[in-house]
Amino acid sequence: xxxxxxxxxxxxxxxxxxxxxxxxxxxxxxxxxxxxxxxxxxxxxxxxxxxxxxxxxxxxxxxxxxxxxxxxxxxxxxxxxxxxxxxxxxxxxxxxxxxxxxxxxxxxxxxxxx
Amino acid sequence: xxxxxxxxxxxxxxxxxxxxxxxxxxxxxxxxxxxxxxxxxxxxxxxxxxxxxxxxxxxxxxxxxxxxxxxxxxxxxxxxxxxxxxxxxxxxxxxxxxxxxxxxxxxxxxxxxx
Numbered sequence: 001x002x003x004x005x006x007x008x009x010x011x012x013x014x015x016x017x018x019x020x021x022x023x024x025x026x027x028x029x030x031x032x033x034x035x036x037x038x039x040x041x042x043x044x045x046x047x048x049x050x051x052x053x054x055x056x057x058x059x060x061x062x063x064x065x066x067x068x069x070x071x072x073x074x075x076x077x078x079x080x081x082x083x084x085x086x087x088x089x090x091x092x093x094x095x096x097x098x099x100x101x102x103x104x105x106x107x108x109x110x111x112x113x114x
Numbered sequence: 115x116x117x118x119x120x121x122x123x124x125x126x127x128x129x130x131x132x133x134x135x136x137x138x139x140x141x142x143x144x145x146x147x148x149x150x151x152x153x154x155x156x157x158x159x160x161x162x163x164x165x166x167x168x169x170x171x172x173x174x175x176x177x178x179x180x181x182x183x184x185x186x187x188x189x190x191x192x193x194x195x196x197x198x199x200x201x202x203x204x205x206x207x208x209x210x211x212x213x214x215x216x217x218x219x220x221x222x223x224x225x226x227x228x
Contacts, residue, residue: 031214043219100162100211
């Protein structure tokens with residue numbers, strides 16, 4: 001089984017709707033990263049969360065890390081076609097002993113219909 | 115600052131051949147990590163280099179190797195290519211590759227093995 005599980009695997013919404021993507025870990029998260037990827041391209045960094053209870057926002061995207069540090073959510077308000085893509089959560093789940101390694105979820109494919 | 119660059123962007127090889135991919139990190143970043151992305155396995159960590167030394171390695175066969183130069187540029191090599199090596203290869207850089215450091219990704223190299 002995956003160490004990081006994302007849900008849903010895919011999401012189709014109408015423009016203007018709100019949506020949430022979840023990332024659940026089987027281990028404690030020591031750093032949680034959200035990235036966005038256009039198909040076949042590199043990952044674009046969105047946000048990093050470190051502390052339990054932390055919440056960060058950028059434009060219409062808000063990410064939270066729960067108190068127990070094993071789950072994160074990414075919320076998009078008033079979605080736009082430009083939000084379409086693959087959202088990936090990546091995490092340091094090794095207590096900082098594993099240099100340069102992030103473990104990733106399988107990704108959530110977001111489609112936004114105009 | 116310029117972002118992470120990867121060359122070439124696309125490659126077509128045949129089984130049994132070998133291939134070398136190149137990654138130039140963001141200026142000042144000394145840690146370079148490599149990942150393989152496939153539809154079936156998702157994003158998987160290959161290895162990480164810092165100061166010309168491999169500090170961390172994922173669960174890949176010895177056919178996958180890498181190196182880092184004194185200017186922090188990195189290369190990865192895959193020998194005796196197999197069909198299953200077809201993937202998007204991504205490199206990411208960070209300052210020191212340490213705990214809770216953000217990794218910034220390049221655009222990737224798409225490798226097709228025929």
